[in-house]
């Protein structure tokens with residue numbers, strides 16, 4: 145019997161103009177456009193295998209080796225429904241000889257090589273990977289922007305992970321969401337000098353999910369209305385220009401201002417939402433001190449305390465040296481070879497170390513060095529597939 149199977153990986157993205165607020169919660173239509181950088185899959189990715197078979201009796205999902213209910217997950221159901229409908233209308237209805245895969249039950253097995261639901265954008269890489277893998281399984285004749293419309297219905301930020309490089313999610317105006325999609329502003333090759341350092345402050349599941357948090361903000365924050373009407377439209381234009389011009393100081397200033405405003409609207413939510421903690425705020429002080437004679441790094445924080453620091457390649461060793469001063473013995477993922485290329489530099493002479501105390505070991509658990517990189521990839525299921533010959537996970541938790 146023919147086996148219908150696909151295995152793919154997809155990257156995370158970290159926004160520099162944040163998405164926060166929905167105007168339609170079931171279609172996942174945002175209240176403002178947003179923009180992100182796709183990060184390298186060498187450090188962070190989701191990997192998904194999907195098999196369709198007449199032997200399967202129902203749709204099943206395993207996430208990180210644990211079986212999860214599909215029916216209870218409305219967003220996953222929406223992604224399956226949409227991609228199956230596309231298979232039917234775009235392929236099976238047009239070509240009677242095409243296999244009727246849309247009627248078969250499927251098994252989905254997915255793994256993240258980093259903590260899930262800890263503010264490291266696992267829902268972004270996870271749903272982008274799910275929809276991309278479904279599109280390969282069903283051989284859908286769609287481009288990445290078309291697919292982003294489906295991935296958006298899994299998790300808003302996922303739509304941006306269908307592209308590499310610098311990606312805007314255009315909010316759109318149509319009620320059916322057909323113009324609310326991701327577009328690539330520039331490929332990863334445009335600005336290879338841009339790198340990122342992720343400080344894992346906590347890898348625990350967060351208190352208030354993005355989904356819940358953002359709707360409470362929509363309901364209660366007057367500042368959000370100012371942000372979406374007066375601030376983001378111009379900031380999107382300025383950010384796109386900064387990226388096109390590879391103007392790091394401008395890119396950095398806009399990134400930090402946008403992170404600050406996102407956390408300000410969280411504080412303006414009633415009751416308030418706090419995602420940053422004392423460690424996050426210390427990182428802001430440290431980067432601010434580092435930038436005092438000219439902007440050399442940009443911090444940004446999503447819906448959790450973890451920091452992402454964007455900076456040009458040449459500043460990375462210095463940034464790592466500063467972070468290791470304040471956060472001793474944080475595990476360092478040096479898969480980019482930073483410390484192989486350069487000896488750890490001393491702190492810049494003008495840097496006033498008194499701006500923050502040195503934190504106890506474990507305050508920052510891990511530091512990951514990564515860079516802007518490409519979009520989802522197709523792998524060979526025979527060698528990389530996550531399902532065994534019976535269609536069950538090769539690895540269970």
Ligand SMILES: Nc1ncnc2c1ncn2[C@@H]1O[C@H](COP(=O)(O)OP(=O)(O)OP(=O)(O)O)[C@@H](O)[C@H]1O
Nearest residue numbers: 190254260261262263264265266267268270354447
């Ligand atoms: N590989 C995956 N395949 C399918 N779904 C996934 C995958 N990884 C994560 N998810 C879904 O995303 C949820 C986690 O999303 P959540 O928004 O809570 O955390 P996060 O994405 O890590 O944080 P944030 O989006 O705020 O940065 C999981 O509970 C699961 O439903």
Ligand SMILES: C[C@@](O)(CCOP(=O)(O)OP(=O)(O)O)CC(=O)O
Nearest residue numbers: 159162163299300301354355446447
């Ligand atoms: C702070 C953010 O990371 C919020 C991400 O929110 P999600 O995409 O996780 O929310 P849902 O659409 O409800 O799944 C900012 C961003 O990535 O733009």
